[in-house]
Amino acid sequence: MPERVMPGRTDDLITLGAAETLWVDLTADSAVPTASGAFTRSPAHPQAGYVLLGGHTVATVRASGGRWSVPKAEVWRAAADLNAVGMDRQDLVRIGPFRGAPRQEYSDETSLCWRRRITCELQELGSPERTAGREEDRPYHLAGIDWRQILVERTHDGTRRTWWLPRAVVRLLDAAEHTEKQWVQAARARRATAAVTGPLPHPRQAPNDDGRRTTSPKGPTAVLRPYNGELSGQLYSVLSRKPGTSRRVAEWVCAVCRTAPATVLDHCHEHGYVRAPVCQSCNTQERPDHLYSNDIRVAGRYTRLFDTDAVDWLRHWHRCPGCRARTTLPLPHLAAWTAHTACRSLRPTHRDPRGSRGRKPCGVLRVSWTGSQQAPRSCLLTVSVDFCPSGEHRVLAQVPYREAADRFRIWLAETAPTVAAAAGPDRLDDLPAQPRPVITDTNGEGLALF
Structure with a gap:
């Protein structure tokens, strides 16, 4: 084993x-499995x-x-960051297929576009098991991550297949796509500037074997700014x-x-x-697990939404002026909260069938x-x-709906006092007279749902 990542290399x-x-x-x-073809196999393109x-x-x-090389320190840095990622194999995010999903486009073979790559791969080969049969001409890594080892396939109604990846990996791949876009945009800007003003000195230069210097494009690290309510009170439509x-x-x-x-x-x-700009992972985590338009299954992710990360999610939901003024949640979320929290006892x-005493x-x-x-008086949660x-x-x-809403207000005041203090009927006067009905079509790729 080579020595581990150390500063100052x-x-x-x-x-x-x-x-x-x-x-x-x-x-x-690392908890995230990696692949050996990260630098030479598609979609990697050193050129x-x-x-x-x-x-x-x-x-x-x-x-x-003409030999391509990479700085050793950058490989170490990327490995150190990946090793620091924790992955829960039970915390899964659905990545497809989605009915009526818009086609994701990429400009050339080097773009990551990982969702489309996985979808095309699995749809063509029929199943993850068949993917291994064509290793020589098929990509099996994305940003150095071996996604096949952690892909989960589920079947609904005996015919419809869905594909899932751990949430930590989805976030990694989304970050890789974003970083790549930033790199490409910066490279285009440099080329446009050079075409007008002539060649510019580049921040990274690498020595050749004969002592000469050769430039290599090094994209800037994308600096994302935190969201501070810039879109507060605006209508999504x-x-x-x-x-x-x-x-x-x-x-x-x-x-x-x-x-x-x-x-x-998210809105x-x-x-x-x-409400706020969010990543695909958080937006998917928030989405209710609908069986029908008025029927949801209380999945394991509600432990985070209402237990471990409750304050963050409550603050996020109450970014909507309507929910904040009424001190409640959208109906599907209130229903899930009622089942998961208020009816937990x-x-x-x-008895555990595996033989343990618990x-x-x-x-x-x-x-x-x-x-x-x-119509709160006629709304009943079962x-x-x-x-x-x-x-x-x-x-x-x-x-009854009103009882569920009252229980939620009491729980909110105990769980997130700062969120509860900002809520109430006197907080906003320009609300719509009636809330819109809940959208019932949850089969498309509307990941901004709820």
Whole structure:
């Protein structure tokens, strides 16, 4: 094993083959599996001036004799950052396929566009297992990450397949895409400037074997600015139509996790207000797990939404002036909160079948509702248990909407006092007279849903 990443290393050059060996050795103990073809196999393209490793761009240098090399220190730095990533294999994000999804475009074979690459690969080969049969002509890594080892395939209704990756990997690949776009934009700007003013000195120069200096494009590190409520109170229907909105969103860091670049504008579908720019991972995590338009399954991610990361998510939801003024959540989220939190004590347990002395919660929680938040008196939430081993425990509770909202207000004041203090009916006067109905079509790639 080579020595681990240490500060102060000299920025000497190594060949692509040596860099691949170094990358695999340095990341051997990483939670995220890596691949050996990170520098030479598609979609890596050293001639473009860089190679993606995780969320990093590593500059490539053409030395004497036409041989491509990379700075050793940059490989070490990328490996150190990847090794610091923790990955929960149970915390998954669906990456496709989505019905009616718009085609993701990329300009040439070097662009990462990882979602499209995985989708095309799996749709053509039919299944992840068949991917291994054509290793010689098929990419099996993305930004140096071996995605095939961690891809999860699920089947719904016996026919419809869906693909999932751990959330940590989705964030890494999203960061890699963002970094690549920043690099390409900077390179184009340099070329345009050079065409007008002539060649400019470049910040990175690498020595050749004969002592001469050869320039290598080194893209600037993208500096994302934190979101500070610049879009507060704006309607999504208006803002989404303005030119340049997508480019503006990409300049922010995700307002929830505050680590990944933002890619979409999350907004409240009941009131129509923009909440904040968020990354794909956080936007997917927030999306209710719909079975039908008025029926959701309370998935494991609600532990984060209402337990471990509750304050961050409550603050995010209450960026909508409508939800903040009414001190509540959109109906699907309020339903999930009622089942997960308010009715937690009602969920039965069974002896663990694996033989341990402990007990495990029964089945899977599901909550449905009749009526609408527009008519609170007639809206009723029904919490039940699916997949009980003994066929028992169908309906646990029926909670009127107003009672659920009152319970939530009490819990909010105890869990996030600062969020609760900013809420209330006297906080805003220009709300719409009636909230919009909840959007029911959850089959498309509308990842900004809820």
